[in-house]
Amino acid sequence: MAVSAAQSQYDCIVIGGGHNGLVCAATLARGGRSVLVLEAGTQVGGAALTREFAPGFRVSAGAHLLHLMPADLLRELQLGSHGLDWAAEGMTTTALVPGGARLWLTAEGAEHGLSAPDAQAYASYTARMRRFAAALVPMFSRVPPRLGKEGWADRLALLRIGWQIRRLGRRDMRELLRIGGMNVYDLLEENFESAALKGALGFDAVLGANFGPRSPGTVLTLLYRLAAESAAGGSGMSQPKGGMGALCNALAGAASAAGATIRTGAPVASILVEGDRASGVVLESGESISARNVISSADPKTTFLRLLGPRHLDTGFVRRVKHIRSRGLAAKLHLALNRAPSFSGVGEASLRGRLLIAPSLQHIEHAYNHAKYGEFSAAPVMEITVPTVNDPTLAPAGQHVLSAIVQYAPYTLKEGWHSGRQRFTDAALDALERFAPGLRSSIVGAELLTPADMEQEFRISGGHWHHGDLAFDQFLMVRPVPGAAQYRTPLEGLFLCGAGCHPGGGVMGIAGRNAARQVLAAGKS
Amino acid sequence: MTEIAVPHFKQPLLKTPFHERARAFSQVDSFIPWAGYTTVDVFTTMEQEYFAIRNAATLYDLTPMVKYRVAGPDALPYLNRLVTRDLGKLKPDRVAYCVWCNDAGHLIDDGTVFRLSRDEYRICTAERQIDWFLDSAIGFDVEIGEVTEQIAALAVQGPTSCAVLKAVGLQGVEKLKPFEIGYFALGTHRLTVSRTGFTGDLGYELWMEPVSAEAVWDALMEAGRSRGIRAIGSQALNIARIEAGFLLPNVDFVSAEHTIRTGRDRSPLELGLGWLVDFNKGHFTGRRALLTERAQGSRRRLVGLDIAGNKPAHNSLLYTDDTGKREIGSVTSATWSPTCKRNIALAIVDAPHFQVGATVWAEIYLNRELVWERRMSRAQIVERPFFAPERRRATPPAEF
Numbered sequence: 008m009a010v011s012a013a014q015s016q017y018d019c020i021v022i023g024g025g026h027n028g029l030v031c032a033a034t035l036a037r038g039g040r041s042v043l044v045l046e047a048g049t050q051v052g053g054a055a056l057t058r059e060f061a062p063g064f065r066v067s068a069g070a071h072l073l074h075l076m077p078a079d080l081l082r083e084l085q086l087g088s089h090g091l092d093w094a095a096e097g098m099t100t101t102a103l104v105p106g107g108a109r110l111w112l113t114a115e116g117a118e119h120g121l122s123a124p125d126a127q128a129y130a131s132y133t134a135r136m137r138r139f140a141a142a143l144v145p146m147f148s149r150v151p152p153r154l155g156k157e158g159w160a161d162r163l164a165l166l167r168i169g170w171q172i173r174r175l176g177r178r179d180m181r182e183l184l185r186i187g188g189m190n191v192y193d194l195l196e197e198n199f200e201s202a203a204l205k206g207a208l209g210f211d212a213v214l215g216a217n218f219g220p221r222s223p224g225t226v227l228t229l230l231y232r233l234a235a236e237s238a239a240g241g242s243g244m245s246q247p248k249g250g251m252g253a254l255c256n257a258l259a260g261a262a263s264a265a266g267a268t269i270r271t272g273a274p275v276a277s278i279l280v281e282g283d284r285a286s287g288v289v290l291e292s293g294e295s296i297s298a299r300n301v302i303s304s305a306d307p308k309t310t311f312l313r314l315l316g317p318r319h320l321d322t323g324f325v326r327r328v329k330h331i332r333s334r335g336l337a338a339k340l341h342l343a344l345n346r347a348p349s350f351s352g353v354g355e356a357s358l359r360g361r362l363l364i365a366p367s368l369q370h371i372e373h374a375y376n377h378a379k380y381g382e383f384s385a386a387p388v389m390e391i392t393v394p395t396v397n398d399p400t401l402a403p404a405g406q407h408v409l410s411a412i413v414q415y416a417p418y419t420l421k422e423g424w425h426s427g428r429q430r431f432t433d434a435a436l437d438a439l440e441r442f443a444p445g446l447r448s449s450i451v452g453a454e455l456l457t458p459a460d461m462e463q464e465f466r467i468s469g470g471h472w473h474h475g476d477l478a479f480d481q482f483l484m485v486r487p488v489p490g491a492a493q494y495r496t497p498l499e500g501l502f503l504c505g506a507g508c509h510p511g512g513g514v515m516g517i518a519g520r521n522a523a524r525q526v527l528a529a530g531k532s
Numbered sequence: 533m534t535e536i537a538v539p540h541f542k543q544p545l546l547k548t549p550f551h552e553r554a555r556a557f558s559q560v561d562s563f564i565p566w567a568g569y570t571t572v573d574v575f576t577t578m579e580q581e582y583f584a585i586r587n588a589a590t591l592y593d594l595t596p597m598v599k600y601r602v603a604g605p606d607a608l609p610y611l612n613r614l615v616t617r618d619l620g621k622l623k624p625d626r627v628a629y630c631v632w633c634n635d636a637g638h639l640i641d642d643g644t645v646f647r648l649s650r651d652e653y654r655i656c657t658a659e660r661q662i663d664w665f666l667d668s669a670i671g672f673d674v675e676i677g678e679v680t681e682q683i684a685a686l687a688v689q690g691p692t693s694c695a696v697l698k699a700v701g702l703q704g705v706e707k708l709k710p711f712e713i714g715y716f717a718l719g720t721h722r723l724t725v726s727r728t729g730f731t732g733d734l735g736y737e738l739w740m741e742p743v744s745a746e747a748v749w750d751a752l753m754e755a756g757r758s759r760g761i762r763a764i765g766s767q768a769l770n771i772a773r774i775e776a777g778f779l780l781p782n783v784d785f786v787s788a789e790h791t792i793r794t795g796r797d798r799s800p801l802e803l804g805l806g807w808l809v810d811f812n813k814g815h816f817t818g819r820r821a822l823l824t825e826r827a828q829g830s831r832r833r834l835v836g837l838d839i840a841g842n843k844p845a846h847n848s849l850l851y852t853d854d855t856g857k858r859e860i861g862s863v864t865s866a867t868w869s870p871t872c873k874r875n876i877a878l879a880i881v882d883a884p885h886f887q888v889g890a891t892v893w894a895e896i897y898l899n900r901e902l903v904w905e906r907r908m909s910r911a912q913i914v915e916r917p918f919f920a921p922e923r924r925r926a927t928p929p930a931e932f
Contacts, residue, residue, distance in 0.1 A: 283815065283819075283820070312670070312671060316671055317613075317670050317671030317672070318609060318613050318671060318672070318815060319815050320815075321634075321635035321817040321818060321819075321820075322613075322614075322634070322635070322664065322667050322668040322670075322817045323634050323635035323667075323817070324635055325667065325668075325670050325671070326667045326670075329667075329670060490635070497635075497820060
């Protein structure tokens with residue numbers, strides 16, 4: 008018995024109220040669909056939320072910097088009028104160097120302590136990488152083309168990508184193709200002398216990835232990040248006032264204003280199937296809600312293997328979903344501090360941006376070595392922000408929050424996270440203490456979120472920020488897997504809109520918007 | 533889920549539990565490898581063995597058939613998602629011929645599914661495919677294990693086969709209907725008997741523990757002496773199965789898991805096995821692709837051919853007319869049928885030329901004392917099977 012349109016309670020149910028789910032819901036609602044968002048947690052945001060981690064201290068529990076969400080998306084959804092404001096924009100990067108030196112990287116260039124050849128190389132390297140990133144932008148905002156199909160839209164999309172790369176000119180195109188498959192270690196060795204500079208630039212290639220700088224394909228992941236930043240408008244990193252949760256609150260406001268209904272504390276147990284098409288969901292409470300389309304922002308493994316179930320899918324497809332590499336390696340460390348942290352040689356201007364502990368490529372590679380064998384890094388690498396410097400509302404007056412992404416912390420730690428948790432926290436604090444002597448004595452509260460914790464809290468299979476490694480074989484038309492790479496799935500009426508889709512994780516929102524467009528297009532045909 | 537690892541690498545070819553008997557009976561020492569075992573191609577002469585299938589009784593060692601045990605609360609939903617047929621209709625102690633497909637609706641293999649009890653099944657198939665079976669089990673509460681080496685199997689086929697089984701002491705075997713399973717004792721040996729086979733004739737398949745193999749063989753040979761019993765090899769069986777219209781993997785189709793070139797996969801609809809596909813039973817792997825194929829029409833079809841002359845059309849290309857300009861398919865299996873007295877073949881023919889009754893032309897090459905000659909023979913597309921005697925279904929079968 009198929010559910011007819013008239014009988015369905017909603018046109019669309021969006022599973023998950025993270026940023027992608029909310030962008031999708033807002034776009035669908037603006038397209039005239041009746042939309043219900045079902046969020047398992049008590050507040051919207053998914054892994055992009057602000058919450059308390061120690062009495063009086065709040066932090067962006069997942070991503071803590073916004074740099075990938077397209078400017079036109081922010082405008083389109085009028086997030087400003089729904090309460091989004093910035094605590095900081097155009098944030099800088101400061102590489103912490105042992106011995107109190109430091110390296111300050113801004114959008115304009117690098118300062119302090121670079122040799123003349125490095126300074127020169129930095130300028131040309133940055134310009135070249137920006138050109139490459141710009142050429143890759145067309146891959147981003149659009150639905151990835153299908154291969155082996157006869158559709159003109161697919162051919163056109165492929166042509167557009169090829170044309171953009173060809174337009175770089177012979178020299179640049181040749182260089183792009185040369186470095187495209189390289190590892191970032193070799194690329195940076197070719198260009199620079201300074202260990203600190205190479206460490207800082209290489210860090211972004213492996214942030215949130217299951218890679219060390221010497222892993223093949225890391226130039227591509229770096230270009231991917233740069234291209235995503237370029238696609239977002241290239242205005243750099245920013246920090247929403249009230250943390251990342253404020254962004255999702257604004258998105259929820261936009262979705263609600265457009266007519267979407269948002270329910271929190273409503274975890275979905277399964278996706279309903281009738282007549283071989285998705286027909287709604289059943290909540291863990293037992294309540295069932297019907298809809299003509301179900302759009303899941305949950306990761307592909309959760310969506311297909313748990314919510315839908317293999318019996319509605321073909322074996323080969325299930326096999327591909329199971330093989331998605333989706334084990335997280337990034338942990339999140341939150342510290343409540345009773346005074347402002349003091350990093351040697353780092354002034355307040357630097358503290359307003361992000362700090363990196365990645366003193367050399369060698370150091371990052373060593374940190375990664377442990378993870379390959381199921382151990383955490385003895386000397387981890389980190390991306391640190393002190394959000395309270397820009398936004399004092401996150402902590403009691405005069406006190407501060409330190410938020411750090413700490414790598415590498417494998418999802419399946421050999422010794423188990425029960426005993427590993429404290430030992431890894433200690434390793435991270437030791438690393439921080441080296442650059443911020445006395446930090447330990449200011450700690451009044453601490454929280455470590457391992458990938459296993461993130462799996463629990465954010466309901467992401469494997470606790471991977473990106474719902475699956477961003478790597479050459481999980482990009483574009485093969486993300487998350489062939490057969491579901493255009494936000495559609497083998498099951499009619501079921502769509503994906505999360506980070507597991509093209510173009511992937513990071514607080515981007517593009518997957519949510521593209522998915523909504525696919526749903527709207529499917530409704531027309 | 534459990535998986536039984538068998539150290540095949542230690543011995544290039546295994547011997548079946550019937551091997552010593554087969555070696556003693558073999559007159560021409562013609563052994564061939566089959567699924568990791570050494571098996572008999574011909575015992576005496578192919579013709580003698582073939583006529584025993586159609587006129588008397590035969591023993592054929594089918595131990596190398598790959599066997600999987602599937603058991604657990606989800607065994608039925610698991611199998612129904614795996615194969616294209618609705619096994620919900622399969623009662624305990626019954627057998628169903630099935631095919632299973634990949635996502636594209638292309639055949640991975642065919643085989644028989646035995647329902648041994650409510651939640652226990654056995655799949656008998658030509659190729660090893662534990663990885664596909666295990667991947668298909670993701671999300672199902674089911675145990676899958678290979679049991680090939682734990683079960684010896686012997687086909688007893690031919691018009692006098694039932695009489696032989698009765699003579700050896702299997703009381704009530706004549707009551708078994710086609711595709712039914714019965715349980716019997718032969719002295720101290722326990723036998724599971726299914727009324728199944730690959731000859732298209734009256735026949736049974738006997739499943740037993742390997743230790744029982746030689747005793748069962750000896751008893752059948754003794755009881756069948758006056759009923760013309762004879763051991764047969766794969767060559768004779770191949771002729772019988774072409775007459776019966778049965779497909780042989782890697783001959784009439786290549787598993788979709790093994791093909792490399794595009795367009796070499798075959799769907800059940802293309803292979804004329806549409807009757808095995810139940811679109812109404814719920815989801816199964818390949819269903820969505822097969823629905824599309826059904827709506828758009830198949831691009832080719834496996835058909836039976838009745839070819840002029842008496843020269844088997846081995847590997848022949850097929851054309852629209854005798855000029856041989858427009859190629860429309862090729863023969864996959866061919867034989868002179870001694871029983872039908874017809875020159876028959878199975879062939880893949882492109883749309884729209886595969887309608888029954890249509891005429892095609894087969895290009896047959898003849899080696900006449902090392903000189904090759906080419907002959908274009910008229911062939912008609914005909915219904916399969918070519919040979920389907922009433923006795924294959926008659927219950928009880930005739931006395932001999």
